[in-house]
Amino acid sequence: MRKRLIYGVCLVAIVGLAGFSLYAWHPAIDPITPPSADQFPQEMIDQGEMLASAGYCSTCHTSPGGQPYAGNYEMHTGFGTIYSSNITPDPETGIGRWSEEAFIRAMRTGVSRDGHHLLPAFPYEHFNKMTDHDLKAIYAYIMTSVPAVDEEKKANGVPFPLNMRWLQAGWKLLFADTAPFEPDPQKSDQWNRGAYLAEGVAHCGACHTPRNAVGAEQYDQMYEGAAIDGWIAPSLTPSNPSPIPWRQQDFYTYLRTGNSMLHGSAAGPMAPVIHQGLAALPDRDIQAISLYLSHDEPSQVDRDEALDAEFHEALQSALTDQATIPDARINEGARLYATACSSCHYNGQHLVKGRPLLTIDSSTHLDAPTNLVNVILDGLRADQGISGVVMPGFRDALSDAEIAQIAAYLRHTAGESPWPNLQQQVTDVRQQPRFEH
Ligand code: HEC
Ligand code: HEC
Ligand code: HEC
Incomplete structure (x- = not known):
């Protein structure tokens, strides 16, 4: 580097x-x-x-x-x-x-x-x-x-x-990208309005597009995800790691309310984007940005069925029985999760807003545990994620080893291979400078 x-x-x-x-x-x-x-x-x-x-x-x-x-x-x-x-x-x-x-x-x-x-x-x-x-x-x-x-x-x-x-x-x-905004004549007015807002004033790419060694956005990898202020701004393209593809409707509810039931809550630097920034825009503009970002295919019906299958699999794996996990550390994570977390999160009844199902959240699927660990350490304030809804932070309550065990368990239920050097990564995230968001 x-x-x-x-x-x-x-x-x-x-x-x-x-x-x-x-x-x-x-x-x-x-x-x-x-x-x-x-x-x-x-x-x-x-x-x-x-x-x-x-x-x-x-x-x-x-x-x-x-x-x-x-x-x-x-x-x-x-x-x-x-x-x-x-x-x-x-x-x-x-x-x-x-x-x-x-x-x-x-x-x-x-x-x-x-x-x-x-x-x-x-x-x-x-x-x-x-x-x-x-x-x-x-x-x-x-x-x-x-x-x-x-x-x-x-x-x-x-x-x-x-x-x-x-x-x-x-x-x-x-x-520097010095080109003015050019509408795409192949696309609808609504799509172009979304492009104008997202590429312009709302500058989504400033955080979500990877930068080169001297800090310039790499336009050939637009919105492919990047590290920012001690967080990861995940990919906004089909390479987003969530097992459930983002549809226009998912972008809309996430960007309008700070949470999507299928994709979780907006924490860290994304919270002010939604609650201080996009909040000022009318619904039609949020719909336009969502349309611009979505890669919805024409055959929505088939997609919904595929989505159902992924979704039911995720619901099942979220309830992985502790007794069936052979790895002792992951098993310990399952026990800690049951004690510290599960009472507020998806518990096998119904998926409801405000009780996120972590196996479908990108934080358990990203290549690094950064976002997951950030939320475990500092929770979500009332002005982050869903307005008025709080998750407590565990910075003082859980050790790095315990957070690593919980993260390892969640990673396991998400069906992903283990994060390497997890405990060290937890320590690094805990020690990074904290930003005011
Ligand atoms: C991501 C952070 C960020 C955002 C968002 C941002 N700015 Fe800034 N702005 C800066 C920084 C940092 C500087 C100073 C850069 C430097 O020192 O070279 C700056 C400088 C400026 C300057 C130059 C001031 C001078 O005295 O030279 C103007 C004008 C300005 N910003 C206007 C705006 C407006 C208007 C908006 C909203 C539409 C905005 N900025 C949004 C970070 C930001
Ligand atoms: C200041 C940096 C920043 C800006 C600007 C920004 N984002 Fe984000 N975004 C993030 C971060 C960091 C996350 C991860 C938040 C989390 O995990 O809670 C995120 C998460 C998201 C997610 C959820 C992704 C997932 O997989 O969970 C979506 C969708 C999103 N941003 C869309 C946008 C859009 C659209 C814009 C422009 C209107 C935008 N972002 C502007 C930093 C930013
Ligand atoms: C007192 C209830 C409560 C407890 C305890 C709790 N959470 Fe949460 N958690 C929430 C709520 C509510 C949200 C959504 C907050 C919002 O959107 O404003 C949330 C959000 C999250 C998120 C962000 C997920 C997403 O949807 O993007 C993660 C990750 C998370 N919790 C992990 C944990 C872990 C791990 C533990 C245990 C160490 C835990 N939580 C304990 C209530 C809780």
Whole structure:
């Protein structure tokens, strides 16, 4: 990984130097007198508020306990610690003196008003897919409705040489997706609306698409799953490991409510995506995103029967009788699971919302136990997964060895081969830095 990173940086540096004269230098755009609220129609401001929500601007631009949009939210990346900017309309420390033109340039090309390059931790490549109309609406909302806060951005902790902003010029030349959004004429308007939202403002790929050694999204593996903030954002394509394929309806209930009975609950970084972000969008937009992601085949009837078969198998294996498990450690896991977990989870009666069946959840089928262990350690708060429904965390109640035994048992009932070095993996997940979600 390190070696690849070094090669990558060299490559980016060479291209950066070559492209320097062409690409690296951007003029500053003159500061303006902050615009007054009556410059923008109310309808535009409302539209901007909805889009700012769907783009999780406040999630990334608000530090825990800090003022909304004042920045300094800390992001840990493979390239060091990055702090988000103050994007309140404060004239000195925020974007109060930014013209609409400067704002649109930043959102499309990742160049700040004064001309310096911004890091791709700011997902401008996705925001670039938005129409001018929608970007202007966000500008109108921020300028008129977000309270100005005087707060300096902290310096990023990106080590030399990666901290040289002009390196970004090479990076952009090599990797940045600068193409505007193009609707697919073969697809319906609803599908294209979903594509526009998912690839643009809601930037699903920023977390779900794997990145290369220098942090660029690999578009040939779009939505194939990636590690993010100590979690795994699973694949959203048919390579998703869940035994039950995701249909449009499953995406819809998951994205609308934070839980799908056939696929479990949204925890970690996915919880704010649903409850702070997508929540602002109307049902028809969530349906559009779901249609765009689904690979529903025409013959729905056959699919439903196949699904039934998979589902009944999963229900059966969830009830694996402890006595039939020869491996002592897995057997111990079954005992711990019965003591600590099973009273709240699927118990062989009916599958109901709020009592997840873990054998069909992707967390028991992914190549790494990360997501499963995260949930066992920290549970789910009321604002994660199903709104108002809580799962307690077991960070202080269970040892790494016990969590590993429970995870081994769940993996067994999911019909997958054992995770290697499981206890060490539990220890690693427990010790990783904890993110505020
Ligand atoms: C995944 C996190 C993330 C999201 C989501 C995000 N931003 Fe940012 N944004 C950042 C980071 C980090 C920076 C600073 C990058 C740097 O230091 O180079 C930034 C910088 C900016 C800047 C440049 C500010 C300056 O002073 O140069 C603007 C403008 C901006 N973001 C607007 C937005 C808007 C509007 C949204 C929502 C539509 C948004 N951002 C969503 C992380 C994010
Ligand atoms: C900030 C990073 C991030 C963004 C942005 C994001 N996701 Fe996720 N997503 C995750 C993580 C992490 C998980 C795993 C959560 C869990 O296991 O509870 C996840 C889980 C999911 C799942 C469930 C997958 C499974 O197998 O259980 C779906 C579906 C999903 N995301 C869709 C989307 C869509 C659609 C978007 C864009 C609208 C999106 N995500 C944006 C990080 C993100
Ligand atoms: C007090 C009840 C309760 C206990 C005890 C409990 N859970 Fe949960 N668990 C829940 C609920 C409720 C949810 C769904 C929460 C939501 O969506 O808001 C959940 C969700 C989960 C998830 C996320 C699953 C998914 O659907 O994505 C996992 C994994 C999980 N539990 C594992 C466990 C394990 C392992 C134990 C034992 C160590 C356990 N739980 C103990 C109630 C409980």
